[in-house]
Amino acid sequence: MRAAERATMDGGTSEWELMQRAGQGAAQWVMRVAGGRPVTVLCGPGNNGGDGYVIAEVLRRDGHEVQVIAPIEATAKTARIARAHFGGEVVADGTPRGAVVVDCLFGYGLTRQVEGSFGKLLEKLDAYDCYKIAIDVPSAVDSDTGTVLGPLPRYDLTLALGAWKQGHFLMPAMASMGAKRLVSIGLDIRSTSFAVSTSPHIAPPPSDAHKYRRGLLAIVAGAMPGAPMLAVEAAMRAGAGYVKLLSERPHPEAPAELVVEQDDLAAALSDERISALLVGPGLGRDDTARKRLARVLAKRKPTVLDADALHLLGPRLLDSVDVATLCLTPHEGELASLCETFDIAAESKLERARALHDITGMTVLAKGPDTILVSDATTRFFPQGSSWLSTAGTGDVLAGIVASRLAVHGEPLRACEEAVWLHHEAARLASPAFSVGDLARSVKPAMAAFL
Numbered sequence: 001m002r003a004a005e006r007a008t009m010d011g012g013t014s015e016w017e018l019m020q021r022a023g024q025g026a027a028q029w030v031m032r033v034a035g036g037r038p039v040t041v042l043c044g045p046g047n048n049g050g051d052g053y054v055i056a057e058v059l060r061r062d063g064h065e066v067q068v069i070a071p072i073e074a075t076a077k078t079a080r081i082a083r084a085h086f087g088g089e090v091v092a093d094g095t096p097r098g099a100v101v102v103d104c105l106f107g108y109g110l111t112r113q114v115e116g117s118f119g120k121l122l123e124k125l126d127a128y129d130c131y132k133i134a135i136d137v138p139s140a141v142d143s144d145t146g147t148v149l150g151p152l153p154r155y156d157l158t159l160a161l162g163a164w165k166q167g168h169f170l171m172p173a174m175a176s177m178g179a180k181r182l183v184s185i186g187l188d189i190r191s192t193s194f195a196v197s198t199s200p201h202i203a204p205p206p207s208d209a210h211k212y213r214r215g216l217l218a219i220v221a222g223a224m225p226g227a228p229m230l231a232v233e234a235a236m237r238a239g240a241g242y243v244k245l246l247s248e249r250p251h252p253e254a255p256a257e258l259v260v261e262q263d264d265l266a267a268a269l270s271d272e273r274i275s276a277l278l279v280g281p282g283l284g285r286d287d288t289a290r291k292r293l294a295r296v297l298a299k300r301k302p303t304v305l306d307a308d309a310l311h312l313l314g315p316r317l318l319d320s321v322d323v324a325t326l327c328l329t330p331h332e333g334e335l336a337s338l339c340e341t342f343d344i345a346a347e348s349k350l351e352r353a354r355a356l357h358d359i360t361g362m363t364v365l366a367k368g369p370d371t372i373l374v375s376d377a378t379t380r381f382f383p384q385g386s387s388w389l390s391t392a393g394t395g396d397v398l399a400g401i402v403a404s405r406l407a408v409h410g411e412p413l414r415a416c417e418e419a420v421w422l423h424h425e426a427a428r429l430a431s432p433a434f435s436v437g438d439l440a441r442s443v444k445p446a447m448a449a450f451l
């Protein structure tokens with residue numbers, strides 16, 4: 001964002017021009033929400049406050065009743081211009097009274113804990129029953145990390161200015177933002193190394209497809225039968241032409257359409273038609289499990305590593321492996337354990353996921369309410385999924401979907417991205433209060449949304 005702003009200003013557009021575009025764009029949203037009701041705008045000393053004065057002036061000229069509260073005067077140069085253009089009254093110490101309150105205290109310039117008069121104002125806002133709009137980011141949020149640095153009201157709407165910031169997609173900040181919308185201010189933001197994932201297009205099988213050409217996925221089972229079976233149920237509905245369970249014991253609970261191969265693993269893996277593998281759900285963590293994992297990695301096929309496989313993985317196991325074909329799907333606990341294994345000191349989820357990718361070369365899909373996907377090409381963030389996903393086994397379903405997509409086309413980044421969207425859509429279709437079995441079955445109707 002900062003680089004894009006600088007480039008735009010170097011190209012001859014002034015900061016004041018950008019601020020007017022931002023303020024006017026945001027004011028359109030505020031007016032629609034307010035529908036003629038009174039509005040309070042909270043203005044800080046920097047350019048986020050400057051946006052607030054522009055918004056307030058647009059509203060005032062449109063005949064709205066506007067109250068501006070600014071604990072201290074504008075100090076940033078462009079914010080002072082905006083302040084001078086505002087024709088209404090500004091009070092330093094007020095209580096919000098509008099039906100809509102617009103928070104422009106701080107944006108991406110927040111550098112420390114919000115305290116004193118600013119902190120008190122945010123506490124008042126938190127306690128006040130009104131429609132709350134955050135401009136750019138909620139004011140007590142670090143826009144790079146999503147860390148909370150002060151009183152954090154729950155907003156109904158957050159209007160990102162010019163470009164998304166990382167904090168829009170990171171917990172805990174993201175949970176406070178309500179609906180998120182982007183206000184365009186004419187910046188060229190195409191060349192950034194991170195992007196918000198957009199809904200994928202999934203191609204149906206080509207007319208000359210057959211089951212192997214569509215992709216043969218082998219799911220390697222271990223000590224516990226339940227988890228791989230959930231992955232199977234999801235994988236069978238996510239595109240692969242053939243799903244096999246490689247197990248060393250019978251599975252009477254398996255659905256009729258599933259092929260269970262009970263040969264020893266080396267023999268089962270010798271099938272050259274296998275196009276992708278999934279290992280980890282229900283694998284166990286003992287010596288036998290480690291040997292099974294090593295055999296899978298020795299295949300050098302596109303592979304999803306989840307659950308127990310993430311605890312067994314270590315630098316030695318990766319020695320003669322083509323890491324570019326591997327996807328890891330850790331939740332926060334598994335990510336922490338991987339960081340210990342690979343000696344990564346980073347603290348935040350984003351830094352950990354990036355470091356894990358940088359050190360190992362594998363594609364990392366760090367799950368959770370704020371899912372982050374890191375690969376060579378890019379870091380991707382996702383719109384928030386249903387909180388009903390917080391139930392046991394949903395990770396196995398996700399792993400099954402990633403693996404199924406990987407069996408279809410063999411591209412780790414694309415498989416992970418498609419899988420997150422399918423998982424979220426399946427949860428939406430199954431909501432609320434679904435069981436994990438419902439979720440796996442909903443993968444089938446979810447596919448329809450992306451064809």
Ligand SMILES: NC(=O)C1=CN([C@@H]2O[C@H](COP(=O)(O)OP(=O)(O)OC[C@H]3O[C@@H](n4cnc5c(N)ncnc54)[C@H](O)[C@@H]3O)[C@@H](O)[C@H]2O)[C@@H](O)CC1
Pocket residue numbers: 005015018019020022023044045046047048049050051075076105106107108109110111112113114115118135136137161162185
């Ligand atoms: N630069 C540009 O081209 C544009 C910037 N825009 C706006 O400008 C914002 C960034 O503006 P700034 O960089 O001026 O920064 P902010 O307005 O976010 O805040 C920085 C100001 O707040 C003070 N401050 C920081 N943390 C504080 C704390 N905890 N307690 C008290 N004071 C604190 C700083 O000393 C500084 O005066 C964006 O978020 C966006 O809203 C938009 O107008 C679009 C164009």
Ligand SMILES: Nc1ncnc2c1ncn2[C@@H]1O[C@H](COP(=O)(O)OP(=O)(O)O)[C@@H](O)[C@H]1O
Pocket residue numbers: 331367368369371384385386387388389390391392393394395396397398423
């Ligand atoms: N609060 C939440 N909001 C959105 N998605 C969530 C939430 N909690 C969990 N999820 C998703 O649910 C899945 C949980 O996976 P995981 O933790 O591996 O569970 P399990 O090991 O029981 O299968 C992940 O895809 C994660 O992104």
Ligand SMILES: [K+]
Pocket residue numbers: 048103104105106107134135136137138139
């Ligand atoms: K703000």
